[in-house]
Structure formats: C-alpha cells, structure tokens
Amino acid sequence: MKELLQRLTQAYGPSGSEDKVREIIKAELPGYETKTDALGNLIVEKKGSKNKIMFSAHMDEIGIIVTHIDKEGFLRFDFVGGVNPFHLPGERVEFKNGTLGVIGLEKLDKISDLTKANLYIDIGAENKEEAMKLVRVGDFASFTSPFIDLGNKVVSKAMDNRSACAVLIKLMQELPETQNHIVAVFTVQEEVGLRGARTAAFGVDPDYGIALDVTATGDTPKAMTMEVGLGKGAAIKVKDNSLLTHPYVKDKLIELAEQNNIPYQMEVLEFGGTDAGVIHLSRSGVPSGVISIPCRYLHGRSEMLDTRDLEAALALAKAFAKADLK
C-alpha cells in the first residue's frame, strides 16, 4: 500500500489535468476494461446481477493556474481549489512539462496583509520570452513535496485524495466474490466543485453511492471540536456540507464494521463536501455515504494519515461491495 500511495501522491494532477494519475491507475488495473468519459473520469466496472454500487475517489489535487507573466519572467497566479495563501511563501510548484518554480512574496508591512495578489512564482527565467518557452498563461501547476514514511503515519502532498484512490485500486484488485454490480469511478475536478462525480453518476446511474475521501480531524493541539482522530479506524460520515448520509447506508456501514471487526469512528464534519454530495442527487436520487480517511493538515503540503486507517477503509469498502443490500 505504501509504495502505491507514494507513486500516486507524487504524481502531477491538479483539477482538470488528471491525466498522469489516470495512467497510473489504469496500469494498476490491467484485468479490467476501463472507460474515460467526456470530463476525464476513469470508470472501471465489474458487472453483477444485484445492486449497482458506485464507489468514487477523486484523482485531482489542489493547485494553481498562471494568470500573467511579467517582463522579468515572474508569474502571477490564482488558485485551483481551496488553497490557503498563508501556506504558500517558499513552497515549490511543478508544471505538467516538468518545469519547477518557487513561490515568492512581495515585501509586506504585516504578514496578515498577505493575499494571493502578493504572491508570485519564480521559475528562474531571465525575462518574459524565456519564461514563455516553459510556461503559458492558463497553464496549471501542482505543489510539490516528498513522501515521507513515519511508521504507521505517512506524509505527502495530495494524500487528499490519492490515498482514497489507492484504497479504490486495492478494492478492485482484491474485489471479493459478489453478485453486486461494482463500478469504481476515479473522478476529476472534485476540488473545484464536485464536477466529475456529477456527470459520472448520471452515466453510471447507480443504486448506491459510496465516496472514498479524506476528512479532517480534531486530534491535534487546540484543534477544532471534532471527534475524528488518526489511527482510530475508518470514519463513517454522518454529515458534511454536501451530504447527509442516507440513514440506511450509514447504519449498514456501522453494522458491517462491527460484524467484521473493522475499526471505525463516526464523523460529523461542519464544512466541506465530497463526491457523494452530487452522487446522491443524481437523477431521482441515490442513497449514498462516505467512507472517510482521517487526515491531518488538509490542503497543505504535508497531509498526514495513518496507514491502519487506510486498511480499515479498504476492509469496509470490501464489506460494502459484497453486502446484501435492499
């Protein structure tokens, strides 16, 4: 799992530019016929005669888009997805073509004045012409940060949501015997508004939806009031801003976790959303839920999670995939 996680998290894939992640995933699932839809969602299917369950994990990560290149070759940019500007000074970015850059900060009187307008990217170019050989206005970039192994805990950029991609890959690789019709969708553009899952769900037209995604925790010093913590198991979401988990799905997940001795915890998230937010509203409605992976320092460059929680999430996903549903 760790090796797969490392490859996935290190891949380049801001929203709308998920190609490299998609290729890695495809290569991991050689036994399946895969389909890529109009927006770029990767759809992997195992047919069955009973309920059609759509599992989704988004491939994209937050990033930046270049909006201007000045005479000296410095780049101005805007955010792709929920980026915190206070995380950025001194960070590094990578473009699709491999060009690297560092984020600089204009001189400010007070650090609290910082906004994205005060930040720029330096790719080491001497001037505009040289910069434009490497980067164009409208190009996307992702942040970079190495994968580090702290034992049970691992750290990298883009744990949100490549960790869930890893779980979904493993689910399909180790899919238990079931008559359910399983559709794994590796979605695009989640970070900019749950876009890929929406069109994918319309196409898949499932009976049930399960999103796999990371969630915040309340287990760090002076954290927000939240019960979820690292190492305490897969989190079963009850609510976030996009979804009230269908009570039947929630109760089923609890029941399956208890029957199979899978460590789990209940999650009430007071912000944010996942693919399940749009899956459950597809067509005439789809009972949906989320298996969450607790993750610290979300949307930063050092997202931390516990691999035991990943294993628990995988076990719970497997149990749901073969569950006898109404």
Add this chain to the structure above:
Amino acid sequence: MFLKELSEARGVSSREQEVRDLIREYIKPHVDEVFTDSLGNLYGVKGKEKKGPKVMLAAHMEEVGLMITSIEKNGLLRFLPVGGIDPRVLVSKPVFIGKEKVAGVIGAKAIHLQKPEERTQVLGFDDLYIDIGASDEDEAKKLVKIGDVATFTTVFGKLGDLCVGKAFDDRAGCTALVELTKLEFNCPVYFVFTVQEEVGLRGAGPAAYRVNPDFCLVLEGTTASDVAGTDEEGYSTTLGEGPAVSVMDRSVIAHPKVVGRLFRLAEENGIPLQNKRTITGGTDAGVIALSREGVPTATVAVPCRYIHSPVTVMNQSDLEHMIKLTELFVHDIAEKGVEN
C-alpha cells in the same frame, strides 16, 4: 450586424421578450426550426439530420437590471437588482421601467444634506429610489406595478475607435450567434439563446439537457480592466487583442483539447486570440459542461470594459474575430470530430 439593435433592446432575466422577439425575427430566415421552452430559452436549429457531432452554440439574452419591489407613499419606487449590479454605478442614472418604458431617474439624498462621514459611504439599495415624477403612491401605481423591471437607457454609439452601449454582456454573444446562423455547416448546429444567466446560470442547464450536444461553445462578453489604475497583471483581458478564451473560471475548467484547438485555429488563420487572465466569474459553460454525462465546453468572449454598468465599452473587431473563429471552429469539429 445587429449589435446596436440588440444592445438597445431591453431584457432583464425572465423578461426577455423584447430581445427574444428581435432575435427570432433575425434568425428565422436562416435556420430550419425555431422554438422556445418553458423557461424562455430560444433555440434555432440547423442541419438536424446531418451527420457529425451535434454542436451547441450558446449566448445569453438577458441583461442585469432592477426590479421594482415597492411603491412608497410619496410616489418613489424601491428596487432591488436582478443579477449582479454594483449599487455604486446606479446613482444619477436614467432608467426605463416596464413594457411601457416609463422614464425614471435614480436619486439619492443630495450631497449637501449628507453628513461628512456619509459622503464616503456606498449608496446602497436601501438609500436609492427611482423617481418617475409621480406625486404620490396612487399616481405612481397608474404607471408602474410592483414586479416591473427597469433597464438602463444607454444609446449605442461610437467611442473613438471603440463602441459604447449597455448589455454587451451578452448581446455581443447574441450578435455573434445571429451572424453565425447565416452560415452553412456540415454538422447539426443548435443556436441557443439562453435566459437567466445573470441570476445563477439558470436557463442553460435545461437547454443543454434538451439539446444533449456532443460539444458546446459559449459566446460571451467578459470583463476587461485594461485601464488607468490597473496593473497589467489585473487586466484580465485587453480590448482589441481578439476574443478571450477562459481556461478556467469559477464555473468550469474548459476542456483542455478545446482550448488548444482554438489557439491552433486562430494562429493558422491569423485571428488574434487571448487568454482571459483572471478566473473570476462564471458563464453558462459551467452548467452546460455538467449536463447529463458531461459535455466538452469552452467559453470565448468579447472583452468589455465597465461590464454590468450602463456604459459598457468594447472593440467591435474583437466581436468580428470571435464570429470568424467560431465559424472555423465549428467547421473543424464537423470535419474532424470532437476528440481531435
């Protein structure tokens, strides 16, 4: 081109009749079929039976405006915006209200009567009234009803090398679409004039669901701030440098292949084309792209200064280039398909 006529026509969200009637008249001779739907979207269809990808071209008909929400005892009218209007552009402007074009002016307390600290405050919707000259509520009610909408009165005209008018967002796109109906394409083309873009991209989603296109291009008027007091990195778009394509905005990330293809075609044919260099705002593309199983969609727009105000300024050559580029693009899609 019908830019002047379309700019001066009045059509606030859900009261698009005047604009719709005008466009219907313009396109009727050039398309096979014209119809409307329950929201008021207007469709012109051409070459329905042709092979090749089904292309949808969309522009929204309506403009931002004001709705009369109450009539005061003294005959003044209270109002609220329909669509995003910065109240700072409103004070001391004439308006026309309702079908009968009742004339009014937007007034506020005279500066002499304001305390010094009031003078730097924004005059908001609670401070502004429309005065139609009625001496009391009863007289006002004979002229205006609650729910009537008001529009700016700007007359289209030249402004040096540029032109000025109201509602170029998105009558520029409508003008382009009307011109494009005159051309022949080797694929089915749906020209959709949408409603209610300004109040939350409302009309385009149902239209896309109905048309179910293989590909869509949205033609728009967009923000330009290539003016005094703005640093170059804040221009967003520049007048006279061709239409602008948005790689990304708040509503959509344009299909990457579409953007690349637009730039290639522009380059091959000597048409100027620029990137929109900010990602604020959204267009109908946002909901069209997410219709059903997803539609490859992009937005091309004419740069407009002072958007959503009574005096929008644009360069007509940008509009002409947008029409040409769209023509080439649809031909290219008809010939080579969506995926190439």
Add this chain to the structure above:
Amino acid sequence: MDLAELLNSLSETSGVSGYETMAADLIAERWLPMADEIRRDALGNVIALKKGKGHGKLLLAAHIDEIGLMVKKIDENGFIRFATVGGFDFRTLVAQEVTIHGKEDLRGVIGAKPPHLQSPNDQKKAYPKDEFYIDVGLKREKVDELVRIGDIITINRQVQKLAGQRYAGKSFDDRACVVMLTACFERLTQINHNLDVYLVATVQEEVGTRGALVSSYGINPDLAVAVDVCHGEFPGVRSDKGFILGKGPVISMGPDTHPRILDKLKEVADEGKIPYQLDASTSARGTDAWAIQIARSGVACSLLSLPLRYMHTSVETLDLGDIKEGGRLLAEFALKADRQFVEGLPCF
C-alpha cells in the same frame, strides 16, 4: 380535515433534514386515503398523485424537513457539543430544552453561563458559537452508552395557540405549507380538476433543496408550484420584505416564476375571491422552486409563500387563515388550468 390539529401534530413530530421518516410517515398516512398513488423515492420524498383529467402534470412541493442539531463530540465530563443541520441563529438556542434522539430519547438543556459569572464586557456580547453545549445530567460513561456521534437533536416545543387564528411553534417552516398542500388535496377530492396533481412533501430543503431536485427529476412535471414560507411583517423589516399575516398567501413574481403561471394564479384568486399578496422577489434561491425550475429540460415554475414571523426559531408564528386560503388557491389552479394553458407554457 382539522387543519389546526394536523399543524399541531406535524409541528411536534421530529424530522430534521435527512431524518424525516417520522414526519414523512405522518403525512403519508394522512394523504393515503385521498391519493390515487403514493410512494417514497430514494431520498424519502413523499409523493402522492391525485389524478385529474390528464391535462398535464402539476407538481406541488412543500418541504417536510426542519432544521435541527447533531451530536459532534462528547467531552470528558459528558457534555455534548453539537453541529447544526440547516441555518440557526445561535442566540435563539440559549436555555432551550432539547431531545437527543440516541439509543433512546434523552432530555437535555442548552446551558448558558449566568451573567453573574461573566465580565461586564462579555455580558454585552452574544454567546460565542463554540461555547454552546448540551447538558443531559449524566456522566461520560452513561452518555457514551446512549448517545453516538451523529445522533439528531431537536428542540422541544409544543404548539402555542395565540389570539384569533394565530399559532406559534417550531418547524412551521415548512410543515405549515405541507398542511396547505393537504388542504388543497382535500379540496381536489371534491372537484373534477383538469391537471394531474403530484403533491410532494420534500426532504432536505434546509440543506440545499435536495429533495426537490431529485423528486422533480423523477416526476418530470409540466409545471410546478413550490410552497414555502416568507417573512412576516415586523418592525425594522423593509416593507417589501415583510408580508402581513392573515392577508392571504404571497404570490412570488421574480425571475424564477413563469409569467403565465403568475397571471393564472392571480386570475383564479380573483375569480375565487381568495386574498393574496405579491412579492417582487429577485430570487427564489433557498426554496424548492430553485431546484425544480431547472430539472431536466426545465419546468415552468412558480413560488407561493406563507407569511411567517421569527423564521428558523421554535416560536415561528403564522395565521391559519393564510394556510386555508393558500390551499384553496392551489386547488382552484389545478381545477382551472387546462391543457391549452399547459401546452402554451413553452411558447414565448
């Protein structure tokens, strides 16, 4: 039907967004004898069909869910921290009695530090949101046995009968409008109406008109009227934003309403001598109309509102007369709107 009794029963039944089953069961039971068909969809919307002469499919929607609270953490002393489901003014929560719907229903109170123990400065401020908690009078171990993260919490409130036809209670937003649909339903059973009417008690409106979105997709109506509450007049409220209790339902006339449905509603109201008020609302965002209008290829839609004071509190106040008149208006509309009218809706 005794509408006051139904209003009481619905109001006092729990049904927070996503957990509407009890309230939905209640209304399904009342609607069953009047309906030609009745069903629940995947998200729990209650959908009843009252067939007419088949001149078109009219959807009438009012939401059955209410705002509520949810357990988010149990602290070491057994105090319960909560999240909100839907929008609350926290200032109205101070010193309220609540029920936690855990393994069993558990009584709780929302505590408030007395002013005696606060600094004079703090006394002037509203209690900060992160200081709210529920006291159930039990130790942590016992709370853990009975309560789980994610359990639903509702405010305890019995309906108060005020002067005349006025009532106060919780969740009148929007159960009062479900009562209005019921009044309409009852009338439909007595008349030979043109339109086939789908009455829908929608779920999850308070968290983003979610039930209306999927139910309108499923029903695929020709036209729709969403019914929801609007603000009652009150000192300090702009005259164009507050409507008078007892002067009839409010017909909305913003960009989200189809002009001919608006005209027809006014016409049948005038003919039936039904009082009504008009709202020049520039947006129906936040009501089921917002979702229904753009379902599939678009639905000719309208919004009818019920004046209500103190919205999103446990003492929402209304006039039963407005509910009755609204029910009558909707039934008259279903009676008089005909095939020609429906077929004309897409023609602009």
